[in-house]
Amino acid sequence: MTLNLCVLTPNRIVWDSEVKEIILSTNSGQIGVLPNHAPIATAVDIGILRIRLNDQWLTMALMGGFARIGNNEITILVNDAEKGSDIDPQEAQRTLEIAEANLSRAEGKRQTIEANLALRRARTRVEAINVIS
């Protein structure tokens, strides 16, 4: 009756251990997962993953991907994942400012899409830090 979480990126395994509960931002909004969840497959948006270990909440910034839940096993495949505690707040804030500036300067559809994406990534990283404090 334990819930196992596995977060995989192309480079490494970011997380592979037991958790009590997670809150995942999917394309259709946030979902909470407790043990014995119904098996589902979902696309994961660029957003925050919140993990509960006993009474402690941890956050992780996810950069979009896919998740599969079933059999008390959660497998999350993402392009990149960073633990909130590993992100440098100043660096993240700077990146966010640069991304905002880039979006206001973007011309044409392709550039706007790329700038928007960068902005969302940067914002997620900043949010991942601020949840902790």
Add this chain to the structure above:
Amino acid sequence: MSCSNLTMWVSSKPSLSDPSSISFRSLLNPFRLPSHSSATSIPSRSSSTNPIQCGLRELRERIDSVKNTQKITEAMKLVAAAKVRRAQEAVVNGRPFSETLVEVLYNINEQLQTEDIDVPLTKVRTVKKVALVVVTGDRGLCGGFNNAIIKKAESRIAELKDLGLDYTVISVGKKGNSYFLRRPYIPVDRFLEGGSLPTAKEAQAIADDVFSLFISEEVDKVELLYTKFVSLVKSDPVIHTLLPLSPKGEICDINGNCVDAAEDELFRLTTKEGKLTVERDVVRTPTPEFSPILQFEQDPVQILDALLPLYLNSQILRALQESLASELAARMSAMSNATDNAVELKRNLSIAYNRERQAKITGEILEIVAGAEALA
């Protein structure tokens, strides 16, 4: 006393080992200057064994410089060997991800087979323009590695031209960049640089570019040219079709031969009897059935939309890693050859140096003896 000893030694030498012409001629011509005697005697002797002809000091300098070169090549070889290990670790670390990905892709495809869905990344269109992603190295001194992949790209471009198709190149790696920059008649969409160790970020940059080219219908097919790592001494430049993705999770080469992506090849650097070797195993990833009551939180199309870019990324990352491993292996063998050559050259030079030094000493002693005899 010492003089007579020396005479004994000199006169005994020709009879013992080497009845060469130098000592004889010097004997006949005792009043020759030492510099003269060495200048005339060396060519006559060395022309038969090796063509090294220069003065003692130059020889010494050459030996020193060859020694330094040997140290550098030796160090480069060791560095490359260490880096091959790191490249291999990167591949191993990425395996859980790619395995799970392929597994999920397989299962979802099976479930989606019945539904009529339209995913832009798998759409096969009539090919009018092809994008070639050419993966080269960042540095030279690795034998024919960069040349081989560029030749492959050139021949592919010629083929496309013959078929009357348009093409554009996405160049990855400094060597490819400088090659294509020097040839402005080859249209290049973008120049990218690979890092020292390929990560998801670099793969992402390539994937983003390829993705937007394909989705905007600027190109109808994307091919990836990279060097497949076979073993430490062998690597093959290959062409893989990257887009349109085959929805079954297969990798296809240009001839249409498809390889199951679940069949994963793994290379491993090991030491066998003190020498570095590479083992390559084919690992068949088992695809366990997962729960048939799996529900899709979103539209299946949305889920595939989320999955396929991940798959594209992992394919590109894999190619980058293979290419890096091949480059390092090529550098390792090139540097190993260079070290061997340096050792050989150093040996030849030291032999020449010692002979010349000996000849000079012999000449000087003969002059002293001749002088002493003339005085007596």
